[in-house]
Each structure stands twice: as structure tokens, then as C-alpha cells.
Amino acid sequence: MASTPQRIGIGTRGSPLALAQAHEVRDRLIAAHGADAVDIEIHIISVVGDRVQDRALSEIGGKGLFTEEIEAQLSSGDIDIAVHSSKDMPTKLPDGLALIAFLEREDPRDAFISHSVKSILDMPEGAVLGTSSLRRQALALRARPDLKIVGFRGNVQTRLKKLSDGVADATLLASAGLRRLGMSDVAAALIDMSIFPPAPGQGAICVEGRIGDQRILDLIEPLRHEQTEVALACERAFLATLDGSCRTPIAAYATIDGDHISFDGTILRPDGSEAHDIKIEGRVGEAAEIGMRAGQQLRATAGDDFFKDWQ
Numbered sequence: 001m002a003s004t005p006q007r008i009g010i011g012t013r014g015s016p017l018a019l020a021q022a023h024e025v026r027d028r029l030i031a032a033h034g035a036d037a038v039d040i041e042i043h044i045i046s047v048v049g050d051r052v053q054d055r056a057l058s059e060i061g062g063k064g065l066f067t068e069e070i071e072a073q074l075s076s077g078d079i080d081i082a083v084h085s086s087k088d089m090p091t092k093l094p095d096g097l098a099l100i101a102f103l104e105r106e107d108p109r110d111a112f113i114s115h116s117v118k119s120i121l122d123m124p125e126g127a128v129l130g131t132s133s134l135r136r137q138a139l140a141l142r143a144r145p146d147l148k149i150v151g152f153r154g155n156v157q158t159r160l161k162k163l164s165d166g167v168a169d170a171t172l173l174a175s176a177g178l179r180r181l182g183m184s185d186v187a188a189a190l191i192d193m194s195i196f197p198p199a200p201g202q203g204a205i206c207v208e209g210r211i212g213d214q215r216i217l218d219l220i221e222p223l224r225h226e227q228t229e230v231a232l233a234c235e236r237a238f239l240a241t242l243d244g245s246c247r248t249p250i251a252a253y254a255t256i257d258g259d260h261i262s263f264d265g266t267i268l269r270p271d272g273s274e275a276h277d278i279k280i281e282g283r284v285g286e287a288a289e290i291g292m293r294a295g296q297q298l299r300a301t302a303g304d305d306f307f308k309d310w311q
């Protein structure tokens with residue numbers, strides 16, 4: 001006799017990218033347990049970061065803009081898990097909640113999108129780049145101080161529309177997000193990671209759940225990707241150590257090879273005029289420790305004044 005299916009309520013934002021990610025988690029749960037064993041319901045939850053479209057996120061206040069309302073429903077038990085882009089997740093979560101799975105990371109690179117040119121370096125003198133990401137702004141200005149930056153808020157579709165409308169000559173989007181939306185073909189090129197290191201967590205979907213909710217932890221277990229988990233532990237420790245608010249341009253990327261972890265971190269001034277890089281290698285067992293050490297060393301190299309100006 002078949003047992004009653006396990007009910008799993010998934011909370012997500014309503015943007016097409018968020019929904020694609022929630023659907024991916026749903027599909028993987030079904031693949032892992034069988035369609036008859038799980039009864040999955042997707043709840044769309046409205047968040048501040050999506051409701052406010054006319055200001056840069058860094059102005060509204062930074063942390064938790066995409067997560068707060070969803071986490072409230074998770075804590076209250078209205079939903080069982082929340083699906084997010086790891087790079088949108090603050091390093092501190094509300095009491096009782098944790099990131100219980102990271103799905104295998106996709107290509108973490110940024111994509112360059114333009115109707116007129118193929119790369120940042122090909123953009124004409126003084127051309128306009130649309131982005132609201134301080135990391136992308138700082139990295140772009142580091143390579144091309146002459147570029148003009150205009151804010152580009154909204155979901156992926158909105159930003160592409162702004163580009164078509166001629167608001168900017170080019171924009172940058174995460175390759176992983178484009179792929180999940182089936183829109184990889186809009187990218188003119190993927191930008192080399194040495195010029196454009198990703199945001200901490202970029203390209204990895206994560207699942208947030210309640211600490212100690214053993215039923216859900218067991219159901220989610222098959223979705224966990226260990227190497228991604230280790231890499232993200234390192235990148236998120238780096239972010240936490242630098243106390244990364246949305247106003248500090250920070251890039252971080254950890255790669256795992258067997259028992260070896262290699263971490264690269266960068267902090268920049270928003271205008272790209274100053275940048276500090278660090279590389280630390282070690283064993284996977286010390287992933288979080290390496291991220292923390294990298295953050296501390298960069299803090300020391302850059303000096304307190306480096307952070308003072310815009311925090």
C-alpha cells in the first residue's frame with residue numbers, strides 16, 4: 001500500500017527567475033523521491049526588494065530585502081522550505097533558520113549583453129553601462145574608468161527591455177540566471193573571471209529551512225551538492241568577515257579539487273579606483289576558516305579608511 005505523500009510547501013519570490021529556481025527544486029525533489037511520494041505546493045511571496053523598483057537596493061538598506069517576508073513564513077510554519085539565489089542571501093539568518101542545501105553551482109560568470117558591442121573593452125569612449133550592482137559597477141570602472149554607469153533595477157526581463165529601449169549601451173547579468181530562464185542566447189559573451197570575479201554565491205541555488213526539522217532535512221538530503229556547499233561556506237565566511245553590506249563591492253570565488261580548495265577574493269571602491277585581491281589555498285576541511293582569514297587579511301591590507309568612505 002502506498003503511504004501518504006510528504007507535503008512540502010516551497011516559498012519563493014514571484015519573479016520569473018525565482019520561479020524557475022523553485023521549479024528546479026520541486027523537480028529535483030520529485031526526481032529523488034518519486035512523484036507519488038511528495039506533494040509539493042509552491043507559494044509566491046511578495047518581498048520589499050521586488051516591490052521597490054525606483055531606487056537602488058543599496059539605498060533602501062541592503063540586507064534581507066529579498067528574504068524577510070519569506071523567512072517569516074518559514075519560521076511560522078506556513079511553508080517548509082524557501083528557495084533562493086545564494087548570492088541574495090545575507091550571511092546572518094533569523095534564529096532557527098539555516099541554509100540546508102546548496103544545489104550544484106552553475107557557471108558563476110557574468111554575461112555581457114549589448115546590441116552594439118561584444119565586450120566591455122570594445123565599448124566606445126564614455127559609453128553607458130546599465131547596472132545596479134556595486135560589484136559590477138566597480139569592476140567595470142576598474143577596467144574602463146571612462147564608462148558612464150546608470151542604475152538598472154528590476155528583474156532580468158525588465159533590464160533587457162531597458163537595454164532594447166536604449167537606456168544603456170550594455171548591461172551585465174549572471175550567466176546562471178539567463179540559463180535558468182532559457183535565455184542564454186541574449187549574452188554577447190561571458191566575461192573572463194580574472195576581470196570579473198563573481199559575487200559570493202553567484203550561480204548556486206540554495207534551500208533555506210528550519211533547524212531541526214528532521215522530516216524536511218531528510219527529504220532535502222539528496223539535493224545537497226557537497227563541493228558547492230564547501231565553496232559557499234568559504235565565500236560566505238569571507239563575506240561575513242568583511243561584514244559585506246550591499247554598499248561594499250565584494251567578489252569571491254572558491255573552487256574545489258578533491259581535498260584542495262582555492263579561494264580568490266576582491267574588494268573594490270565603488271568607482272573602481274582602488275582594488276585589493278587575495279588568494280588563499282588549503283584543505284576543504286578549513287573552507288570557512290580560509291574565507292575568514294582572507295577577509296581579515298584584505299581588511300588589514302586595505303586599511304579601515306577603505307571601508308569608511310561609503311559605510
Ligand SMILES: NCc1[nH]cc(CCC(=O)O)c1CC(=O)O
Pocket residue numbers: 085086087088172173174175176177201202203204205
Ligand atoms: N540579485 C538578482 C540575482 N540574484 C541571483 C541572480 C542570478 C542567478 C544566480 O547568481 O544564481 C540574479 C540576477 C543577476 O545577477 O543577473
